[in-house]
Amino acid sequence: MTFTKAVRVFSVFGILGFLFTIAHFILVVSTGGADSIILNYLDITAWIFIMFGMIAAYFSRIEDLGKLGFIGIIITLFAIAWTIGIVSVHSFSFPIIHELSSSMDLANVAENALPSPIREAEITSSILMFAGPALFGLSVFLYNKLTRWPGVLLILAGVSSVLDSYVDILGLIAYLGTPVAIFWLCIKALKIDDSASSPSNS
Numbered sequence: 697m698t699f700t701k702a703v704r705v706f707s708v709f710g711i712l713g714f715l716f717t718i719a720h721f722i723l724v725v726s727t728g729g730a731d732s733i734i735l736n737y738l739d740i741t742a743w744i745f746i747m748f749g750m751i752a753a754y755f756s757r758i759e760d761l762g763k764l765g766f767i768g769i770i771i772t773l774f775a776i777a778w779t780i781g782i783v784s785v786h787s788f789s790f791p792i793i794h795e796l797s798s799s800m801d802l803a804n805v806a807e808n809a810l811p812s813p814i815r816e817a818e819i820t821s822s823i824l825m826f827a828g829p830a831l832f833g834l835s836v837f838l839y840n841k842l843t844r845w846p847g848v849l850l851i852l853a854g855v856s857s858v859l860d861s862y863v864d865i866l867g868l869i870a871y872l873g874t875p876v877a878i879f880w881l882c883i884k885a886l887k888i889d890d891s892a893s894s895p896s897n898s
Contacts, residue, residue, distance in 0.1 A: 699755075700888075702755075703752050703755050703756050703885055703888075704752075704885070704886055706748045706749065706751050706752035706755075706882075707749065707752040707753075707756070707882035707883075707885040707886050708882075708886075709745045709748035709749055709752070710745060710746060710748055710749015710750070710752055710753065710878045710879065710881075710882035711749065711879055711882050711883070712745050713741075713742050713743065713744070713745030713746035713747075713748070713749050713875060713878065713879075714742075714746070714749070714875045714876065714878060714879035714882075716738055716741055716742035716745060717739075717742040717743075717746070717871075717872065717875040718872075718875075719738065719742075720735060720738045720739050720742055721871070721872065723735055723738070736783070739783060740780055740783060740784065742875070743776055743779065743780050743783075744780065746776065746874065746875055746878050747773055747776050747777070749878040749879070749881070749882045750769060750772055750773060750776070750832075750878055751769070751773070752881075752882055752885050753836075753846075753878060753881035753882060753885060754766075754769040754832075756881070756884070756885035756888050757836075757839075757840050757841070757842065757885075760839045760840055760841055761832075761835045761836065761839050761840065762835065762839060764831060764834060764835040764838070764839070765832060765835035765836070765839065767831055768828060768829075768830075768831035768832025768833070768834070768835050769828075769832055770828075771824060771827050771828035771831060771832075772824075772828030772829055772831075772832050773828075774824060774828070775821065775824030775825045775827070775828040775829075776825075776828075778817070778820065778821050778824055779821050779824075779825060781817070782817055782818055782821050785817075822857060822858055823858070825854065825857040825858075825870070826854045826855065826857050826858045827854070828854065829850040829851070829853050829854035829857075829873075829874055829877075830850070830851050830854030830855065831854075832847075832850055833846070833847040833848065833849070833850025833851035833852075833853070833854060833877070834847065834851060835847070836850065836881070837851065842884050842888075843880065843881070843884055845880070846876075846877040846878075846880040846881050847877075849873050849874075849876060849877040849880070850873065850874060850877045852869055852873055853869060853870055853872075853873025853874045853877065856869040856870035856873065857870040
């Protein structure tokens with residue numbers, strides 16, 4: 697598989713990740729936020745595919761994005777992987793805890809009294825999800841010759857991820873901002889010809 701084909705395959709994964717995210721969002725809204733193992737798996741799958749999309753977005757413009765883009769993509773990939781772990785804890789561990797102790801108020805525990813190291817992991821996840829998208833978004837905004845606005849969206853998503861507990865709408869921006877930006881960048885990556893996407897010719 698050539699470099700260009702690999703970028704395009706990863707771009708398709710990124711687009712699928714966006715579509716899965718939208719499907720997850722619609723299903724959560726339509727079911728009133730009811731817990732579902734299927735929705736949990738859909739959410740995790742979406743973010744895994746978005747990671748592939750991030751890789752495609754970076755390598756499609758690797759020469760343009762420079763060191764800032766490299767630092768941003770590494771932090772963002774680590775942040776998403778870390779966040780998937782946090783989502784897994786909430787999705788799969790808490791129902792088991794509830795079965796063992798049905799009198800426990802899991803909503804209160806999740807918001808106010810998470811045990812160590814889960815609480816520290818959530819704080820770290822929040823910091824990483826701010827730093828990674830913000831840095832990668834800044835590199836896209838400053839250096840991407842094809843389109844800059846996905847960079848702004850990534851920056852907004854990063855900032856919103858640390859402020860979403862104060863303003864509800866920021867939670868929506870934090871959740872959908874990155875998938876939408878990656879979808880946008882993956883569409884652009886699919887349109888790049890072989891010479892433009894090769895690292896030696898970008």
